[in-house]
Amino acid sequence: MSDTNFDVIVVGAGPGGYVGAIRAAQLGLKTALVEAKHLGGICLNWGCIPTKALLRSAEIYEHMKHAANFGLGAKDVSFDLAKIVERSRGVSKQLSGGVGHLLKKNKVQVFDGYGKLLGGGKLSVEKDGKVFTTLSSKNIIMATGARAKSFPGLEPDGKQVWTYMEALVPNEVPKSLLVIGSGAIGIEFANFFHTFGADVTVVEALDSIMPVEDAEISAFAKKAMEKRGMKFKTGTLVKKLDKAADGVTATLEKGGKTETIKVDKVITAVGVVPNVENIGLEAAGVKLDERGFVAIDGYCKTSADGVYAIGDVAGAPCLAHKASHEAIICVEKIAGVKDVHPLDKSLIPGCTYCEPQVASVGLTEKAAKDKGYKVKVGRFPFMGNGKAIALGAPEGLVKTVFDEKTGELLGAHMVGAEVTELIQGFGVAKTLETTEADLMHTVFPHPTLSEMMHESVLDAYGKAIHF
Amino acid sequence: MPIQILMPALSPTMEEGNLAKWCVKEGDTVESGDVIAEIETDKATMEVEAVDEGVIGKILVAEGTQGVKVNELIALLLEDGEDESALEGADTAAPAPSAPAQATDAPAKPDAAPAPTPAAPSTEKGDRIFSSPLARRIAAQEGLDLKALSGTGPRGRIVKRDIDAALAAGTGKATPAAPEAKAAPTAVASENKTISVDDPIFKLLPDYDAIPNSNMRKTIAKRLTESARDIPHFNLQVDVEIDKLMALRKELNSRDGADYKISVNDFLVKATSLALTRVPDCNVAFTDGAILKFKRVDMAIAVAVEGGLITPIIKDAASKGLATLANEAKDLAARARDGKLAPEEYQGGTFTISNLGMFGIKSFNSIINPPQGGILSVGAGEQRPVVKGGALAVATVVTLTLAVDHRCIDGSTGAAFIKELKALIEDPIALML
Ligand SMILES: Cc1cc2nc3c(=O)[nH]c(=O)nc-3n(C[C@H](O)[C@H](O)[C@H](O)COP(=O)(O)OP(=O)(O)OC[C@H]3O[C@@H](n4cnc5c(N)ncnc54)[C@H](O)[C@@H]3O)c2cc1C
Numbered sequence: 001m002s003d004t005n006f007d008v009i010v011v012g013a014g015p016g017g018y019v020g021a022i023r024a025a026q027l028g029l030k031t032a033l034v035e036a037k038h039l040g041g042i043c044l045n046w047g048c049i050p051t052k053a054l055l056r057s058a059e060i061y062e063h064m065k066h067a068a069n070f071g072l073g074a075k076d077v078s079f080d081l082a083k084i085v086e087r088s089r090g091v092s093k094q095l096s097g098g099v100g101h102l103l104k105k106n107k108v109q110v111f112d113g114y115g116k117l118l119g120g121g122k123l124s125v126e127k128d129g130k131v132f133t134t135l136s137s138k139n140i141i142m143a144t145g146a147r148a149k150s151f152p153g154l155e156p157d158g159k160q161v162w163t164y165m166e167a168l169v170p171n172e173v174p175k176s177l178l179v180i181g182s183g184a185i186g187i188e189f190a191n192f193f194h195t196f197g198a199d200v201t202v203v204e205a206l207d208s209i210m211p212v213e214d215a216e217i218s219a220f221a222k223k224a225m226e227k228r229g230m231k232f233k234t235g236t237l238v239k240k241l242d243k244a245a246d247g248v249t250a251t252l253e254k255g256g257k258t259e260t261i262k263v264d265k266v267i268t269a270v271g272v273v274p275n276v277e278n279i280g281l282e283a284a285g286v287k288l289d290e291r292g293f294v295a296i297d298g299y300c301k302t303s304a305d306g307v308y309a310i311g312d313v314a315g316a317p318c319l320a321h322k323a324s325h326e327a328i329i330c331v332e333k334i335a336g337v338k339d340v341h342p343l344d345k346s347l348i349p350g351c352t353y354c355e356p357q358v359a360s361v362g363l364t365e366k367a368a369k370d371k372g373y374k375v376k377v378g379r380f381p382f383m384g385n386g387k388a389i390a391l392g393a394p395e396g397l398v399k400t401v402f403d404e405k406t407g408e409l410l411g412a413h414m415v416g417a418e419v420t421e422l423i424q425g426f427g428v429a430k431t432l433e434t435t436e437a438d439l440m441h442t443v444f445p446h447p448t449l450s451e452m453m454h455e456s457v458l459d460a461y462g463k464a465i466h467f
Numbered sequence: 468m469p470i471q472i473l474m475p476a477l478s479p480t481m482e483e484g485n486l487a488k489w490c491v492k493e494g495d496t497v498e499s500g501d502v503i504a505e506i507e508t509d510k511a512t513m514e515v516e517a518v519d520e521g522v523i524g525k526i527l528v529a530e531g532t533q534g535v536k537v538n539e540l541i542a543l544l545l546e547d548g549e550d551e552s553a554l555e556g557a558d559t560a561a562p563a564p565s566a567p568a569q570a571t572d573a574p575a576k577p578d579a580a581p582a583p584t585p586a587a588p589s590t591e592k593g594d595r596i597f598s599s600p601l602a603r604r605i606a607a608q609e610g611l612d613l614k615a616l617s618g619t620g621p622r623g624r625i626v627k628r629d630i631d632a633a634l635a636a637g638t639g640k641a642t643p644a645a646p647e648a649k650a651a652p653t654a655v656a657s658e659n660k661t662i663s664v665d666d667p668i669f670k671l672l673p674d675y676d677a678i679p680n681s682n683m684r685k686t687i688a689k690r691l692t693e694s695a696r697d698i699p700h701f702n703l704q705v706d707v708e709i710d711k712l713m714a715l716r717k718e719l720n721s722r723d724g725a726d727y728k729i730s731v732n733d734f735l736v737k738a739t740s741l742a743l744t745r746v747p748d749c750n751v752a753f754t755d756g757a758i759l760k761f762k763r764v765d766m767a768i769a770v771a772v773e774g775g776l777i778t779p780i781i782k783d784a785a786s787k788g789l790a791t792l793a794n795e796a797k798d799l800a801a802r803a804r805d806g807k808l809a810p811e812e813y814q815g816g817t818f819t820i821s822n823l824g825m826f827g828i829k830s831f832n833s834i835i836n837p838p839q840g841g842i843l844s845v846g847a848g849e850q851r852p853v854v855k856g857g858a859l860a861v862a863t864v865v866t867l868t869l870a871v872d873h874r875c876i877d878g879s880t881g882a883a884f885i886k887e888l889k890a891l892i893e894d895p896i897a898l899m900l
Binding site for chain 1: 599620
């Protein structure tokens with residue numbers, strides 16, 4: 001075997017690609033990883049991680065402003081945006097370096113370059129426009145990720161109209177900000193800039209913010225954020241953006257009526273498009289699905305033999321943990337590991353790190369009813385939980401949805417402090433297929449926010465104790 | 468009493484295996500989960516883990532022993548506080564098989580027929596059934612016997628998808644003898660009509676061996692009884708000439724670098740699937756509320772396996788090329804014979820092909836595999852005299868017999884399908900389009 005021939009080649013080193021490469025190497029496969037820009041992909045460098053670092057600064061700042069509520073004094077509370085951004089970049093750098101070490105430790109051969117399928121199990125790798133090597137393998141995994149989507153008339157220019165790329169490294173806090181799109185990315189930036197003083201308006205085309213979330217939870221979150229001074233315009237379309245030296249005028253339309261608002265900056269967060277261009281998909285005979293993502297089967301196999309796709313490039317939900325999980329399934333299937341099953345998308349949790357946080361797994365109440373389930377719904381408010389009161393975070397709700405017939409936990413939806421750390425409890429429960437009975441029999445430690453998960457389940461069956 | 472360690476069944480159809488290696492020796496302390504031995508079946512070597520903790524008291528089957536029957540006693544484990552003296556007089560006879568799936572084919576006396584199995588998961592050592600709480604609850608609600616199911620979760624755990632698959636396929640119903648199971652009325656009826664092993668008539672018959680009904684046997688019996696009783700079958704028969712098809716087959720298989728070997732049956736699978744897409748009214752299932760017209764052809768292929776038959780499925784067969792079909796069919800058939808198919812690989816299917824041509828059968832009728840609407844029976848290809856343009860000639864001819872469910876497919880519809888099928892087979896180049 002020459003040094004250009006591998007058991008597995010992975011293209012793209014995001015949470016899909018690098019995890020797949022490490023797993024493949026662990027399974028004894030000779031593995032190459034081709035990455036054009038940055039180990040760790042969008043997630044570590046321009047996505048999940050740096051946003052969470054920024055939001056941590058916002059959270060602490062918010063606490064400091066309310067220190068008096070806790071009997072503490074903090075005078076002249078201030079911030080330095082440059083330092084906040086510097087910290088965020090530092091966190092990304094540290095983790096990206098960590099991925100490099102992990103790959104090395106696992107003997108994954110990393111190629112710094114741009115990979116392109118040539119068909120017939122071959123992949124060219126180029127740097128600065130020149131092909132410097134051609135690799136071959138019976139198994140090539142495309143994990144090229146996605147990038148910000150743009151709509152005609154709303155194209156980002158990097159100066160006044162930002163995507164997450166610019167929003168992650170701002171020079172100053174805009175006085176006023178329009179965020180287009182209320183998915184996780186839009187809402188998180190809206191929260192960040194609001195906390196540091198921007199006058200933020202979020203526009204969402206659909207009727208509720210964070211449209212994938214349970215309607216009750218998203219309404220709750222919206223109200224809480226409105227109370228903090230953020231503005232939302234739902235059911236509203238941004239028709240055009242007129243740029244001038246002193247700001248951007250946005251024309252909004254709702255139900256046939258138009259209005260304009262003028263802002264310093266705009267962030268477009270209207271979704272992502274897969275990186276499917278110029279990577280040789282046609283040469284290899286890889287087909288796309290009707291939404292433009294690479295079409296895959298349950299084991300991430302594409303329409304071309306020996307070519308696989310995982311993560312954002314292979315379709316929604318565009319989440320890092322979905323990418324990593326597909327990576328494991330794909331690689332283990334290639335390696336012939338037993339007991340590999342297609343990913344059950346109803347088991348993928350989703351988290352939004354706004355204030356208050358939102359987290360969920362499984363079907364919303366409406367989706368469950370639309371699917372024909374007769375449901376039992378449990379709710380428990382943060383107000384009834386000792387730990388939430390002690391934390392000074394009494395705003396929130398834990399909602400659970402059960403199939404009345406079988407007791408299957410169909411979905412769990414939460415809003416409130418730290419719920420992004422709680423949701424995986426329900427994730428484990430769903431994966432192990434527990435019913436309401438097992439959840440009721442589980443002992444939850446006191447005092448914790450997790451007790452609300454217990455109470456919510458009890459409430460679904462009319463047995464809640466503290467409410 | 469020392470705990471008995473029995474030869475495990477590593478797959479639902481495994482009857483015996485080789486004890487390849489002991490990973491422990493007498494006197495070793497083991498904990499639950501420790502690997503104690505390696506068992507070899509015809510295809511794979513698998514590790515056996517200790518279920519209980521204790522000290523290995525005695526190894527009864529030596530390393531390297533071939534053909535150890537499932538449930539045969541292979542070692543004794545001393546529990547906490549027991550010493551070797553406990554081994555004396557320990558029961559070294561293997562217990563009666565507790566699950567039909569694990570029945571050995573040791574000759575059983577007529578009066579030793581297996582007792583009806585209780586529906587509750589047995590707690591007998593080594594016979595634990597791993598299942599999720601949700602799977603257990605739905606199984607109880609639907610009257611399924613967990614023992615009759617195989618699990619696809621981690622380490623064979625029975626999970627909801629296995630239950631869903633069993634419900635969809637109509638398998639795994641608890642026997643009526645199980646008190647808490649609500650057996651479907653039809654199952655009761657069919658079960659009641661089956662002659663009992665205790666029937667006096669057998670006293671008048673010659674001596675015999677009683678082979679306990681395996682799960683597969685029970686499923687075949689139940690589903691085909693239901694099908695023959697409840698589905699109004701009718702048959703359509705046609706002779707097709709396959710000389711052109713055989714010539715094309717030869718040409719394809721002898722191409723340079725061919726990494727496939729296409730059989731006549733693969734051609735027939737392809738032709739039948741294509742014909743079904745052209746006459747989709749034959750790719751149907753009858754239900755109480757509606758006729759379901761499938762948007763895809765999933766072709767089940769009857770494969771004879773030891774102790775019965777199984778129908779692995781080629782999904783979306785019409786859209787697959789011949790090479791893909793051939794390779795997939797070969798792989799499925801091989802794994803079917805090894806008992807290594809996952810449930811989703813043999814449950815479902817919209818239509819079935821059964822071929823007894825290799826046994827020289829000229830033509831035969833099959834029983835529909837419910838809920839499918841039809842099944843095609845393929846006879847042997849043989850040279851027969853045919854009349855062409857008024858003159859006698861010799862052609863290679865196969866007789867195809869279609870059985871359809873008259874509730875959803877009428878004579879003219881079936882005939883339209885047969886016509887399409889015959890045209891495709893006799894002009895096989897059309898299959899490549
Ligand atoms: C602002 C923001 C916040 C987010 N927050 C979260 C969050 O909190 N939680 C969450 O789960 N998800 C979050 N996401 C989504 C998450 O980042 C993605 O789902 C995840 O990164 C997808 O991983 P991936 O491996 O599919 O692709 P990516 O991470 O996009 O990685 C693809 C990699 O492939 C490389 N590449 C592309 N083409 C080639 C080629 N031809 N040759 C070589 N290399 C190539 C790219 O340089 C990139 O490094 C966020 C996204 C953004 C933008």
